[in-house]
Amino acid sequence: MELKVPQTLRLEHVELREELYALTKEDNDLGIAARDLMELFYMHAIKEEERVLPALEALPFLAEGKITDSMRFLKDIADDLKGGLYGELFEDHKAIVASLKNIAQSALDQGRKEVVKFVERFILHAQMEEEIFYPAARMTADYFQLLMKCRTDSD
Numbered sequence: 001m002e003l004k005v006p007q008t009l010r011l012e013h014v015e016l017r018e019e020l021y022a023l024t025k026e027d028n029d030l031g032i033a034a035r036d037l038m039e040l041f042y043m044h045a046i047k048e049e050e051r052v053l054p055a056l057e058a059l060p061f062l063a064e065g066k067i068t069d070s071m072r073f074l075k076d077i078a079d080d081l082k083g084g085l086y087g088e089l090f091e092d093h094k095a096i097v098a099s100l101k102n103i104a105q106s107a108l109d110q111g112r113k114e115v116v117k118f119v120e121r122f123i124l125h126a127q128m129e130e131e132i133f134y135p136a137a138r139m140t141a142d143y144f145q146l147l148m149k150c151r152t153d154s155d
């Protein structure tokens with residue numbers, strides 16, 4: 001069994017994706033900006049969901065000192081993050097936030113407050129990942145590596 005993205009985060013991505021998808025259907029500037037973002041977000045979310053956020057499923061178990069078989073996958077996550085993925089995620093966010101600002105501008109021009117609120121929520125999601133989820137995923141993966149090394153050394 002492999003690690004999975006925690007449900008709370010998975011649902012947040014689903015919600016953002018659905019709301020963004022609805023905006024891509026619009027035949028105006030907002031629709032164009034939303035389609036640009038959809039392209040960026042699609043690739044970015046795959047990276048997060050397949051190579052980063054699954055580490056967080058292990059976090060509550062490790063916090064209680066429990067080790068499960070699926071934690072083997074943390075080695076790949078630790079290697080990927082160290083190998084440049086960590087910086088890539090932050091770079092992706094810069095492009096995503098720039099694209100979100102285009103959406104917000106079009107929404108303001110149209111007086112669409114609900115879309116501006118959606119943009120704010122999306123930016124907050126990215127900030128929360130940068131401040132909490134990415135570092136937590138990285139530390140979880142690194143901590144597990146360290147734990148395994150200590151165990152091997154003490155054998």
Ligand SMILES: [Fe+2]
Binds near residue numbers: 013045048125129
């Ligand atoms: Fe995300």
Ligand SMILES: [Fe+2]
Binds near residue numbers: 044048093126129
């Ligand atoms: Fe993100």
